[in-house]
Amino acid sequence: MTDNDEFEELPPVKLPLDSWHRSHGARMVPFAGYEMPIQYEGIKAEHDWTRNHASLFDVSHMGQLAVSGENAAHELEKLLPASIANLPEGQMRYSLLLTEAGGIIDDLIVTNTGAHLALVVNGACKWDDIAHLREHLDDDVTLTHFDDFALLALQGPEAAAVLEGIVPGVGELSFMRAGLFQWDGQHLWVSRAGYTGEDGFEISIHQSHAVALADALVADERVKPAGLGARDSLRLEAGLPLYGHDLTLDTDPVSAGLSFALAKSRRATGGYFGHAPSMARLEDGGVAQKRVGLALEGRLPAREGAKVYSGDALVGTVTSGGFSPTLGHPVAMGFVETEHAVEGTELHLEVRGKRLPSRVVPLPFVPHRYHRKGAS
Amino acid sequence: MPRYFTEEHEWIDVEGDSATIGITDYAQEQLGDIVFVETPQAGTELTKGAEAAVVESVKAASDVYSPISGTVTEGNSALDDDPELVNSSPEDEGWFFRLTVSDASELESLMNEAAYKAFCDGL
Numbered sequence: 409m410t411d412n413d414e415f416e417e418l419p420p421v422k423l424p425l426d427s428w429h430r431s432h433g434a435r436m437v438p439f440a441g442y443e444m445p446i447q448y449e450g451i452k453a454e455h456d457w458t459r460n461h462a463s464l465f466d467v468s469h470m471g472q473l474a475v476s477g478e479n480a481a482h483e484l485e486k487l488l489p490a491s492i493a494n495l496p497e498g499q500m501r502y503s504l505l506l507t508e509a510g511g512i513i514d515d516l517i518v519t520n521t522g523a524h525l526a527l528v529v530n531g532a533c534k535w536d537d538i539a540h541l542r543e544h545l546d547d548d549v550t551l552t553h554f555d556d557f558a559l560l561a562l563q564g565p566e567a568a569a570v571l572e573g574i575v576p577g578v579g580e581l582s583f584m585r586a587g588l589f590q591w592d593g594q595h596l597w598v599s600r601a602g603y604t605g606e607d608g609f610e611i612s613i614h615q616s617h618a619v620a621l622a623d624a625l626v627a628d629e630r631v632k633p634a635g636l637g638a639r640d641s642l643r644l645e646a647g648l649p650l651y652g653h654d655l656t657l658d659t660d661p662v663s664a665g666l667s668f669a670l671a672k673s674r675r676a677t678g679g680y681f682g683h684a685p686s687m688a689r690l691e692d693g694g695v696a697q698k699r700v701g702l703a704l705e706g707r708l709p710a711r712e713g714a715k716v717y718s719g720d721a722l723v724g725t726v727t728s729g730g731f732s733p734t735l736g737h738p739v740a741m742g743f744v745e746t747e748h749a750v751e752g753t754e755l756h757l758e759v760r761g762k763r764l765p766s767r768v769v770p771l772p773f774v775p776h777r778y779h780r781k782g783a784s
Numbered sequence: 785m786p787r788y789f790t791e792e793h794e795w796i797d798v799e800g801d802s803a804t805i806g807i808t809d810y811a812q813e814q815l816g817d818i819v820f821v822e823t824p825q826a827g828t829e830l831t832k833g834a835e836a837a838v839v840e841s842v843k844a845a846s847d848v849y850s851p852i853s854g855t856v857t858e859g860n861s862a863l864d865d866d867p868e869l870v871n872s873s874p875e876d877e878g879w880f881f882r883l884t885v886s887d888a889s890e891l892e893s894l895m896n897e898a899a900y901k902a903f904c905d906g907l
Contacts, residue, residue, distance in 0.1 A: 455842075
């Protein structure tokens with residue numbers, strides 16, 4: 409038996425809320441090495457509840473990391489195309505780990521907590537991310553993995569009122585701001601962000617108190633638990649890419665429509681992995697393909713892997729797709745040749761030998777409703 | 785009218801040489817919210833185990849296999865506009881297709897209702 413075989417035979421790991429999910433009627437599936445709830449009462453019901461009220465998602469599979477030390481910001485700037493040194497305390501920023509060729513290793517959120525620079529990375533990528541960070545960060549920098557912390561996401565238009573009721577003060581946070589709060593004698597690190605397109609929060613709490621917090625949240629009749637299924641349909645409607653599907657080592661920030669993550673202040677100076685190839689791709693004609701939104705007619709969804717045609721010419725591939733409960737028709741994201749990526753372009757998606765008509769539309773499919781600073 | 789079941793969670797009602805085929809309540813529960821059903825066209829020759837229909841839920845596409853051999857006489861056109869019938873009435877209005885049975889002996893290997901219930905309880 410090789411080491412590799414041994415690794416693959418490891419059973420899925422149970423997360424702190426495992427029994428809680430089961431007692432709330434969740435159907436559990438293996439995901440990113442963990443047993444995770446895919447749904448409770450049904451994906452569509454949970455999806456609609458999130459758009460109208462508030463849903464509790466367990467995202468404890470995600471990697472909660474921190475980088476600390478005198479040179480932490482400078483060191484992270486070698487690996488991320490973001491401006492980290494000037495990140496204000498309490499501010500969050502979307503960023504990417506890039507290869508030297510500018511391919512995407514993972515997407516993440518970096519936050520200046522004051523004490524350190526916190527990173528929240530994808531569950532399926534976290535071990536590779538940790539290896540990458542360890543390899544490239546200076547030895548003076550400390551990398552911590554908070555694997556004894558759960559991460560709960562409360563998402564939806566009623567999330568702020570619910571959470572303010574049990575954790576006073578969180579309502580003061582605006583979108584992409586975070587802070588330390590107290591609840592039941594416990595520290596909570598609360599971030600106003602999420603992956604649904606709705607207003608909401610992500611709450612990091614020690615695993616010993618995760619069940620109590622989940623109970624306190626669903627005790628409010630405005631909150632119901634929601635699973636990975638609804639999380640996926642919500643993020644698709646919100647036009648948010650999913651690593652391993654829409655983003656891979658073979659995709660780059662410019663093709664993927666994530667040029668905003670290439671900080672303007674660092675474009676001239678560089679000094680990070682993937683800088684030169686990313687700058688070349690920012691030039692006119694620099695990318696062969698672009699990530700687009702595709703709206704389909706009818707009811708038949710086109711899913712990941714469906715080929716995209718313009719007339720008889722193969723011009724792209726769907727990377728995420730499904731039926732949009734909010735819009736009542738299927739939507740998809742995919743990469744298509746740049747000349748076909750213009751809004752309004754008519755393209756056909758091949759599903760089981762049928763060519764389904766679709767149109768390039770702007771992302772997100774469903775408008776974001778974040779609580780931005782300055783907005784009421 | 786005898787009703788048969790398969791381990792792939794299809795039900796088959798047989799009346800003379802005509803059979804009506806759908807998926808069970810257990811199957812629709814597992815699939816979740818159904819958004820599209822592709823049924824076979826009349827005249828399609830199906831052999832036992834052949835892909836006969838596709839059901840798309842919010843989650844994924846799943847194949848439905850023909851539990852017996854025969855010639856399709858009609859697909860359920862009501863599912864074109866109202867695929868949710870598979871969720872709300874899986875073992876009645878949400879039927880998938882009808883066919884003319886070409887080999888009645890194939891029915892012998894299928895389960896009756898009691899056997900199917902025991903099979904589901906063991907899952």
